[in-house]
Amino acid sequence: MTTFLTELPPGTQEKGIFSLGDLDRDEVHQLVRRACDFQHDMGAHDRPLSGRVAGILFTKTSTRTRTAFTTAAVRLGAAPITFGPNDLQTNTGESIADTGRILGCMLDLLVARTAGPLDELRAISRSGDIPVVNAMAAEEHPTQGICDLATVALCRGEVDGARIHYLGEGNNTAIALAQGIAHFSGCTLTLATPKGYGLPADVLQSAAERAARLGTSITEVHSPDELPGEADFVYTTRWQTTGTTKPDADWRERFLPFYVDDALMSRWPQARFLHDLPAHRGEEVAGSVLDGNRSMAWEQARMKLTSAMSTLEWLADRL
Structure with missing residues (x-):
């Protein structure tokens, strides 16, 4: 017994x-x-x-x-x-x-x-x-990754070929997105992260290598200015991830250039906006973007259930 x-x-x-x-x-x-x-x-x-x-x-x-x-x-x-x-x-x-x-x-x-x-x-x-x-x-937050990719599929009919720009910390949501999109073909995922706040190097390399076998590109840059000129989705997450702290006191200064507002979104006029929520309006994203007509964040939240x-x-x- x-x-x-x-x-x-x-x-x-x-x-x-x-x-x-x-x-x-x-x-x-x-x-x-x-x-x-x-x-x-x-x-x-x-x-x-x-x-x-x-x-x-x-x-x-x-x-x-x-x-x-x-x-x-x-x-x-x-x-x-x-x-x-x-x-x-x-x-x-x-x-x-x-x-x-x-x-x-x-x-x-x-x-x-x-x-x-x-x-x-x-x-x-x-x-x-x-x-x-x-x-x-x-x-990693794998079920968030499933939700995100399903939102992409629902919006454009398929994940294959999607072009996604991610801005912010290379957190568990970003890791899940990279791990997930590596299973689809012809995609482009560009992660714009502050220096020192990117994806773990081994995770990024492994996901990028698997993705490359399907013709998908996963790359990391450290300035929004380096993001490509075309995008289907612009994605950000809360800068202060649940239960975590930043090692440097002035971390907010490093994140400010990654703020998603209407000016940034105007670079990709056809792109939809994604956010895993909860959001801090005025910090990582402007309220006009989060609640605007290009935002998929609320549909994305509903897809957490499905x-x-x-x-x-x-x-x-x-x-």
């Missing part, structure tokens, strides 16, 4: 969605396609999680992602159990491995955003032999 708590099953491996770089091209395309399908018809499924129990663990703040996954679980037939930052015995010193073992013997899947690194989510999956969805870690449905449906096929 106690073996489960002291030993892992032979050959236990992590399973779920941790990084879009872990998935193959067909899997990412399916996730994006189904998110678009659900945007047109949220009832386009056969309740694949009926009879299942989904854990929703968020130890950091969330409006869109937590609501989206809880609602998605219900719509797909699962019974969700939600956990907040003070609900588990990890607060009293229980290890991540032991926590994973307990969750794995009671839940069918887990959606998690924790204060720790991505390796903690992988450890929960291995320890509990349970599928885990990374609902945002410091290293992307969550797509993700959980994908997991259901693997339970």
Whole structure:
């Protein structure tokens, strides 16, 4: 009776969605396609999680992602159990491995955003032999990437060939966008980041190399003046990413040139605007851009739900 708590099953491996770089091209395309399908018809499924129990663990703040996954679980037939930052015995010193073992013997899947690194989510999956969805870690926000690419597909009919300019910090959203778009062909992603605030060099190199095999370009520059002359989308995120701090006191001065206002958007008069929200009007983006007629940010936010449905449906096929 106690073996489960002291030993892992032979050959236990992590399973779920941790990084879009872990998935193959067909899997990412399916996730994006189904998110678009659900945007047109949220009832386009056969309740694949009926009879299942989904854990929703968020130890950091969330409006869109937590609501989206809880609602998605219900719509797909699962019974969700939600956990907040003070609900588990990890607060009293229980290890991540032991926590994973307990969750794995009671839940069918887990959606998690924790204060720790991505390796903690992988450890929960291995320890509990349970599928885990990374609902945002410091290293990457993969379900945001699915949402972003689905928004692009919904807007222009496909992701292939999309030209995206990203401005701001090379944070977990930017990493997910790079990892995700590397699975599509003929795209151009240019990331304009302040010096010292770009994507980790190894992540950028790996994504760019995979993308190049499909004729997609992923590059990083350090001034908006270096952005190409054509774009389908201009994307920014909040400068102060949830739960993070900047190492230098004058960081705002470095970010000011990356402010997205009407003057910047006029360089690409046909481009749509994207933002993962929450937004700080007057900081990373002007209110006239965020709330203007070229903004897709609110449709993008709605697609957090359909992307969550797509993700959980994908997991259901693997339970």
